[in-house]
Amino acid sequence: GQNIDQPTEMTATEGAIVQINCTYQTSGFNGLFWYQQHAGEAPTFLSYNVLDGLEEKGRFSSFLSRSKGYSYLLLKELQMKDSASYLCAVVDSNYQLIWGAGTKLIIKP
Amino acid sequence: EAQVTQNPRYLITVTGKKLTVTCSQNMNHEYMSWYRQDPGLGLRQIYYSMNVEVTDKGDVPEGYKVSRKEKRNFPLILESPSPNQTSLYFCASSPTGEAYNEQFFGPGTRLTVL
Numbered sequence: 394g395q396n397i398d399q400p401t402e403m404t405a406t407e408g409a410i411v412q413i414n415c416t417y418q419t420s421g422f423n424g425l426f427w428y429q430q431h432a433g434e435a436p437t438f439l440s441y442n443v444l445d446g447l448e449e450k451g452r453f454s455s456f457l458s459r460s461k462g463y464s465y466l467l468l469k470e471l472q473m474k475d476s477a478s479y480l481c482a483v484v485d486s487n488y489q490l491i492w493g494a495g496t497k498l499i500i501k502p
Numbered sequence: 503e504a505q506v507t508q509n510p511r512y513l514i515t516v517t518g519k520k521l522t523v524t525c526s527q528n529m530n531h532e533y534m535s536w537y538r539q540d541p542g543l544g545l546r547q548i549y550y551s552m553n554v555e556v557t558d559k560g561d562v563p564e565g566y567k568v569s570r571k572e573k574r575n576f577p578l579i580l581e582s583p584s585p586n587q588t589s590l591y592f593c594a595s596s597p598t599g600e601a602y603n604e605q606f607f608g609p610g611t612r613l614t615v616l
Contacts, residue, residue, distance in 0.1 A: 397544065423601040435592060435607035436545070443602065480545070484601040489560075492544030 395419045397493035399481050404499045405471055413466045413479050413496045421486020427455055427466045428480040430495065436480055439466070468498075476500045504529045506608035508593050514614045515583055523578045523611050525593030531606070533599045534576040535560070536568065538589040539610075545592070551576055552599045583615040 396418045405411040417425070424443040428436035442448060442457035442464065454467040466479055478495040485491055506527045515521055527534065535550040537560075547560030551570040565587055567579040576595075580587060591611045596603035 401542075426604070433610075435609055436605075437607070438604035441602055441604065482545075488599065488601050490545075490547070490605075492546070494542055494544045 395483075395485060395491050397481055397483060397491055399479075399493040399496045401494070402497045402499065404501060405468075407471055407473060407500055407502050409471050410467065410469050411471060411498065413468070413498065415464045415466070415481035415493060417462050417464070417481070417483045417491070417493075419483050419485045419491055422459060423484040423486065423488060425455075425457055425464050425484070426480075426482040426490070427464075428482065430478045430480055432477070439479075471500050473500050473502070504606075506593055506595055506606050508591075508608035508611050510611060511609060512612050514616065516616050517584055518582050521580050521583060521613075523580075523591060523593075523613070525576045525578065525608055526574050527576075527593075527595040527606070528574065529595065529597075529606065530573065531595035531597050532573070533596045533603070534570065535594045535605070536566070536576070536578050537592045537594065538562065538587075539592060540589050548578070548591075550599075583613075585615050587613065588615050589613060 398416045427439040430436040440455040447456045452469045457464045480495045481493040482490045536548040537545040549568040551557045593608040594605040596605045
């Protein structure tokens with residue numbers, strides 16, 4: 394079967410750095426997305442990785458290792474507004490998105 | 503403003519009473535999709551559409567119907583809602599069905615079936 398694993402919940406301190414991991418086992422791989430979802434709101438796009446390595450976009454970076462079936466989202470200089478759920482999603486061999494359950498990130502002052 | 507809209511945003515209904523949730527996008531996107539989101543589970547795709555008059559089942563299509571008569575609209579129909587369809591529903595669109603396209607989500611419809 395296809396499986397995406399993310400931690401259910403993480404807590405971090407304002408101004409710090411946090412890394413949210415995502416491991417996947419899917420039938421084929423055509424890219425990995427990260428989305429941010431604030432409580433009660435729609436998911437919004439953060440990043441897309443299809444090649445191995447780190448992609449940086451401001452305070453957010455996303456890393457992919459296809460051989461390990463692993464990705465992480467790195468958030469730097471955490472702000473209170475970063476409190477949200479972070480969703481990992483993999484595009485499988487049929488070009489369908491397989492979604493993880495999401496990681497709820499709690500930021501404390 | 504480029505956006506995906508859904509209506510209604512909130513709906514409480516009773517078992518068996520047919521309902522339609524509308525979805526519309528103004529970005530001329532070819533691809534549209536419906537998801538449901540339940541606590542502890544990832545987004546699960548109900549139906550998707552690659553273009554006008556082309557629809558396909560997602561992972562959890564039972565109890566739902568869709569149509570795509572126009573490019574901008576993709577309504578979700580529950581012919582006979584049941585309590586297990588109580589959920590948060592999202593409509594999404596993307597320029598094409600290509601894997602690298604980000605999806606743009608509507609604001610969500612919170613449905614309660616009593």
